[in-house]
Amino acid sequence: MSEDDPRRRDGERADSERSDSERPDGGRAVLDEAGERSVEPDDGATERSAEGTERGGETSEATDEADGATTDGTAVAEATGPTGVTVRSSRIRSTNHWVGFATLVFLSAGLGALTRSRPLLLAAVVGVGYLAYANTTEAPDPELAVERRLSEAEPEPGDRVEVTVVVENVGEAVLPDLRVVEQVPEALAVTEGPARAATALRPGARMTFSYTLAARRGDYRFDGLTVIARNASGSRERELDVETAPASVTSLAPVDATDAVPLRGLTSPYTGRVSTDSSGEGTEFASLREYQHGDALSRIDWNTYARDKTLTTMEFREERMATVVLVLDLRTEAYLRAGDDGPHAVDRAIDATRRVFNSLLDTGDRVGLAAFAADTVWLPPGAGTTHRARARELLSTHPSLSPTPPERRVYVRTQLRRLAQRLDDDAQVVFVSPMPDETSAVIARSLHVRGHAVTVVSPDPTMRDTPGRRLAAIDRSNRLNDLRGSDVRVVDWDDDERLAEALERARRRWSG
Amino acid sequence: MSGTEITRRPGRHSLVVSGVAGATAAAMALAGSGAGAVVAALGTAALLAGVRRANHRVVDVGGLVAFLGVAFAALSEAPAAAVLIGTAAAVVAWDAGTNAVSLGRQLGAEADTVRAENLHAMAGALVGLVTAVFGLILFEIGPTRQPVTTLFVLLVAGTVLVVALNR
Amino acid sequence: MSRNVTATLGVLLGVVGIAALAVPGITAPLPTGEAFVILIGLVLILGAVVQAQRRRHTEIEYAETPDAELSIELPTPGDDLDRRLDRLRLTRFNEAERHRIRDEIRDVAAETIRRRERGSPEAAERALDEGTWTADPFAAAFFTGRVPEAPTTDRLRELFDRESPFKRRAVRAIDALERLSAADERRDADRPEGDDE
Numbered sequence: 001m002s003e004d005d006p007r008r009r010d011g012e013r014a015d016s017e018r019s020d021s022e023r024p025d026g027g028r029a030v031l032d033e034a035g036e037r038s039v040e041p042d043d044g045a046t047e048r049s050a051e052g053t054e055r056g057g058e059t060s061e062a063t064d065e066a067d068g069a070t071t072d073g074t075a076v077a078e079a080t081g082p083t084g085v086t087v088r089s090s091r092i093r094s095t096n097h098w099v100g101f102a103t104l105v106f107l108s109a110g111l112g113a114l115t116r117s118r119p120l121l122l123a124a125v126v127g128v129g130y131l132a133y134a135n136t137t138e139a140p141d142p143e144l145a146v147e148r149r150l151s152e153a154e155p156e157p158g159d160r161v162e163v164t165v166v167v168e169n170v171g172e173a174v175l176p177d178l179r180v181v182e183q184v185p186e187a188l189a190v191t192e193g194p195a196r197a198a199t200a201l202r203p204g205a206r207m208t209f210s211y212t213l214a215a216r217r218g219d220y221r222f223d224g225l226t227v228i229a230r231n232a233s234g235s236r237e238r239e240l241d242v243e244t245a246p247a248s249v250t251s252l253a254p255v256d257a258t259d260a261v262p263l264r265g266l267t268s269p270y271t272g273r274v275s276t277d278s279s280g281e282g283t284e285f286a287s288l289r290e291y292q293h294g295d296a297l298s299r300i301d302w303n304t305y306a307r308d309k310t311l312t313t314m315e316f317r318e319e320r321m322a323t324v325v326l327v328l329d330l331r332t333e334a335y336l337r338a339g340d341d342g343p344h345a346v347d348r349a350i351d352a353t354r355r356v357f358n359s360l361l362d363t364g365d366r367v368g369l370a371a372f373a374a375d376t377v378w379l380p381p382g383a384g385t386t387h388r389a390r391a392r393e394l395l396s397t398h399p400s401l402s403p404t405p406p407e408r409r410v411y412v413r414t415q416l417r418r419l420a421q422r423l424d425d426d427a428q429v430v431f432v433s434p435m436p437d438e439t440s441a442v443i444a445r446s447l448h449v450r451g452h453a454v455t456v457v458s459p460d461p462t463m464r465d466t467p468g469r470r471l472a473a474i475d476r477s478n479r480l481n482d483l484r485g486s487d488v489r490v491v492d493w494d495d496d497e498r499l500a501e502a503l504e505r506a507r508r509r510w511s512g
Numbered sequence: 513m514s515g516t517e518i519t520r521r522p523g524r525h526s527l528v529v530s531g532v533a534g535a536t537a538a539a540m541a542l543a544g545s546g547a548g549a550v551v552a553a554l555g556t557a558a559l560l561a562g563v564r565r566a567n568h569r570v571v572d573v574g575g576l577v578a579f580l581g582v583a584f585a586a587l588s589e590a591p592a593a594a595v596l597i598g599t600a601a602a603v604v605a606w607d608a609g610t611n612a613v614s615l616g617r618q619l620g621a622e623a624d625t626v627r628a629e630n631l632h633a634m635a636g637a638l639v640g641l642v643t644a645v646f647g648l649i650l651f652e653i654g655p656t657r658q659p660v661t662t663l664f665v666l667l668v669a670g671t672v673l674v675v676a677l678n679r
Numbered sequence: 680m681s682r683n684v685t686a687t688l689g690v691l692l693g694v695v696g697i698a699a700l701a702v703p704g705i706t707a708p709l710p711t712g713e714a715f716v717i718l719i720g721l722v723l724i725l726g727a728v729v730q731a732q733r734r735r736h737t738e739i740e741y742a743e744t745p746d747a748e749l750s751i752e753l754p755t756p757g758d759d760l761d762r763r764l765d766r767l768r769l770t771r772f773n774e775a776e777r778h779r780i781r782d783e784i785r786d787v788a789a790e791t792i793r794r795r796e797r798g799s800p801e802a803a804e805r806a807l808d809e810g811t812w813t814a815d816p817f818a819a820a821f822f823t824g825r826v827p828e829a830p831t832t833d834r835l836r837e838l839f840d841r842e843s844p845f846k847r848r849a850v851r852a853i854d855a856l857e858r859l860s861a862a863d864e865r866r867d868a869d870r871p872e873g874d875d876e
Contacts, residue, residue, distance in 0.1 A: 100734025110723030119595035122647040128670040129643025189515030190748035196619045198628040239742040337753040467850045472757030515749040666696035673689030
């Protein structure tokens with residue numbers, strides 16, 4: 001690994017297969033570019049066009065994130081180069097690498113004294129030199145600029161995407177020992193080369209390393225790097241969590257681009273029997289009952305009287321704003337996926353929750369959010385723009401709504417109790433869960449029994465290609481039908497249908 | 513889990529770096545005594561085994577034994593220069609080995625750490641060389657060949673100071 | 680010894696030593712007798728042992744890096760059962776596991792039959808015990824434990840099958856359940872919700 005002329009080295013790289021490495025261990029080579037703070041655009045363009053044609057004409061347009069630099073079709077000019085980073089967190093520690101090294105010094109000096117050997121005493125001096133080397137410098141605080149280039153920003157699922165990371169030392173200090181670990185999105189797997197590298201960087205120097213991913217359906221963001229900076233002797237170490245300019249890999253935008261979903265019948269807008277004198281807008285005829293002395297004449301059903309000569313009174317229900325709470329199932333058991341690819345059940349559930357939430361707000365209901373998760377998730381029902389914004393933030397950033405299963409246990413009984421306490425008496429519940437086990441059915445039933453109208457929206461995580469999976473599908477089907485039998489409405493949302501279709505299908509079922 | 517998991521051990525290059533340094537120490541020890549060279553070589557072998565298994569303790573012991581080999585050679589009237597270079601080499605072997613273990617645990621064997629390791633080893637070698645030359649000139653071959661006592665006092669002073677600064 | 684005392688001592692000695700470089704005579708009064716030197720030597724060796732102990736008792740610690748290259752694979756419901764069914768082939772003596780698997784499938788079967796027949800749980804269990812819930816003799820045999828009532832040729836064919844009879848019958852039972860469940864679905868689809876039980 002030498003400080004070669006960058007152009008020559010990159011040219012060599014373009015000649016040979018990218019994946020070849022000269023490292024005996026078979027790892028990917030780390031490239032260091034010496035000196036120049038910025039790459040001349042010409043160099044960048046010619047090199048990358050060579051690589052572009054190498055890969056069969058696949059130009060990495062995606063890398064021109066920031067500036068949208070002009071491309072003339074084949075060449076991709078380096079748009080901005082590395083951009084500055086923000087440090088999210090930093091930690092400094094003593095490694096204790098050199099603790100006890102004085103053993104050598106004392107041993108050498110003692111033996112030298114006992115045997116009157118000058119060389120040994122001098123050897124002890126060498127040791128003291130090392131002690132000074134070890135103990136008098138501090139781990140540097142690196143100032144870095146990072147660029148991440150993707151070979152393909154919108155690949156097909158399963159395609160190989162090569163990610164190249166360039167780290168530049170934009171500070172004044174030498175970084176004698178810099179170690180970098182890429183924060184690969186949790187759902188993506190690296191197929192070639194570690195997403196890590198180490199080197200020393202003078203001010204202005206850059207380090208480049210790359211690795212290959214297998215693309216997956218969905219949208220994934222790369223926005224972080226773990227940086228470990230040590231002093232030259234290795235006695236002090238600074239660990240940083242660094243935020244870089246984001247890059248993303250999107251494979252097949254989600255099938256449903258639209259936000260709104262048809263909600264008729266999903267929740268009942270009529271929340272109680274309220275006697276009212278008028279049968280105007282906002283009321284729904286509910287039932288007939290026997291006339292009782294004192295009932296208003298205007299509420300007598302004259303049609304029935306005309307027919308049977310019996311007096312009956314009409315009862316109406318008044319339409320009011322419904323209070324709905326959307327409850328997410330975020331337990332480990334809910335993290336399931338139909339097959340190897342695509343969004344998993346919780347992703348779909350969160351997506352459905354977002355859309356239903358917004359649609360319910362649009363129709364004027366008060367909506368809230370809750371979840372069975374490791375941490376508390378609770379947004380009391382409300383309405384309005386602020387409320388909508390708060391919900392959007394919760395659904396995007398709450399740590400419990402993560403693409404990966406929780407690390408801690410979820411205590412269902414406690415959370416169920418707490419949820420029941422928080423719910424208004426007339427609140428309706430939409431429980432969004434793949435319904436993978438009996439517990440999920442218990443949750444739905446418990447809430448229903450307490451008087452809340454429950455609708456279950458269930459992304460189907462089952463497949464039917466192997467015996468075990470078929471049995472699980474039957475089991476889930478039984479569970480859903482059981483709930484239907486208990487007057488709980490269930491929307492069974494298949495993997496390959498749009499949410500709107502599933503809701504429509506269910507609505508038809510409910511209204512006969 | 514899918515994806516390629518890294519092997520959390522040093523790569524082959526680490527063995528080369530520490531091996532070369534350790535061999536130098538043994539070679540220097542040879543200038544004084546064959547037995548010392550053998551001890552130094554054994555120490556190096558242990559050190560390399562420790563690097564291979566990413567075990568800090570074994571690396572420490574190996575380094576110490578390698579130095580003992582050099583010390584043994586010093587007691588057998590090896591020239592001062594050889595002793596000093598041998599000592600520095602033993603320290604470099606140990607330092608590079610410990611660094612390699614940390615690199616292996618943090619980055620894995622598949623990561624390219626050649627440049628980082630080389631630079632670290634060279635820095636260590638430089639420190640050893642500079643102090644060795646300094647010591648030699650001041651106390652051994654220089655025009656103002658100082659008496660042992662001065663050396664001793666300065667040595668103790670230096671050690672005490674640095675240990676006091678120790679982290 | 681506290682840091683400050685050590686540091687002061689070091690500085691003092693350093694001053695003396697540097698002075699000795701300039702004026703060699705300063706160090707003359709220091710004792711250089713045999714005994715003294717040996718004492719110093721031993722003290723230093725002792726210091727070496729102390730330092731070695733210190734090394735032994737200090738952990739080398741540095742940042743731990745996560746397994747960034749790995750991704751979490753999420754299961755599809757039923758993967759666990761598939762794995763256990765496959766594993767059965769490898770080991771011979773695992774009656775307990777077979778029982779467990781059979782019980783798990785039986786639970787789902789009982790529920791499916793109960794729904795289909797709209798009967799009681801006891802009736803469903805009886806149907807399983809007697810094998811009257813399905814036309815497939817091998818599927819029935821999975822739960823009855825008796826010899827399947829099938830033509831001899833079929834039974835012979837089963838014998839020569841590479842799959843273990845347990846797994847094969849389990850699969851047929853699951854297939855039979857699927858047919859039941861599908862029929863159930865079709866019937867429910869014709870009937871609107873709210874009429875169920």
